[in-house]
Amino acid sequence: MFQHLFAVMNETLDQIVQEYASSPPERRVQLEEQLGLLKKASDSLIEQWLVFEEKLSEFQHLQQAFPAAPVPPASGGCQTEAAAELAYSDKQQAAAFDAPSGETALEGGDALSLTDQAAEFFTLGQGYYKLFMFHEADRFFHKAQHECPESNLIRLYLGMTNMHLQNWNEAHRHFQMLVALTDFPKWQALGYNALGCIQAVRRNMEYAEKLFMKAYEVYPEFTDSLYNMKSCKESPQQLSLFFGSTELCCL
Known part of the structure; x- marks a missing residue:
């Protein structure tokens, strides 16, 4: 997933570099906006990576103070209560996404119903959306919807993406279903x-x-x-x- 994200970021930057010198002022403003989003995404990734590295280093120092733990026998796939709770928490964080205006998608009611495959497609679509690459975003949101056709979260993003693409009939269809089905x-x-x-x-x-x-x-x-x-x-x-x-x- 991260490999794909960096590939998209590099591809977008290459396109900006290629177009910038020969573009009219209006297009340069758009390219500069895209560049700002790329810089913001890059800074965020670096910051989160540094936080992770610091936590990992602290734990490794702590780990050295304890003897090696014995390897538990195979459990046949059974999950302990603590492990199940952790898995649910991880799924919540992965499924929350960046829902409208800071609201978690969990409050939207259907994020946890996304399958792992749908969640992956949705995240890729959301990345393209934030880079204003709406044709690519639409492609991945449709893949996510194929996996979870009843997801209102996906309907919302499909509607917004088609508004950007000026596909008015398609946007109208998604939003009509959204207002009828979401609470x-x-x-x-x-x-x-x-x-x-x-x-x-x-x-x-x-x-x-x-x-x-x-x-x-x-x-x-x-x-x-x-x-x-x-x-x-x-x-x-x-x-x-x-x-x-x-x-x-x-x-």
Whole structure:
């Protein structure tokens, strides 16, 4: 998994280097944003690695003070209660991901239902998503959905990815299912808000405003919907819309 992550980061950096000199100013701004994300990811990996190395070194010093423990007999695959508890904790951490606005995906209700294969595909898709590589993200999110077709977490990311790709019909399908099936208020608000953006793009302003208001009613702390409603009323010919993408990619 880490090998694949570094391969993606190197590939993205190579692309930035190749394009930068010959790109117009607008494209350079996008490339610089991508470079900033790569630098942030690199710094985070280095910091976490140093913390791990420090903890490992401390434990190795502690370990030297104890005699070697005898190797226990094979248990036939049975798991002790303590081992089972640790495995569950590890699975929680692996499945929590970076859900919207710092909320854990466990609060979204279905993260622990992801299979190991789906979790791997989802994590790869999320990595591409944060690098703005949405075609690649969409491919891995679809693989994850094939493994866990009922996952609302995957539906949410598929919807957001298709919003970026301007695949409005596909995004609409994912968000319609999301708002109908999730009990998580913030995810419902993200869904209604995105559906409102799609209607605004299609110039169905009255319906869009109703959806933005529904998003606000479901989760008042999510203020993008109010901004979008104001944009529809005050500047319908020059729409500036927020569909909640930063709730996922800025973590």
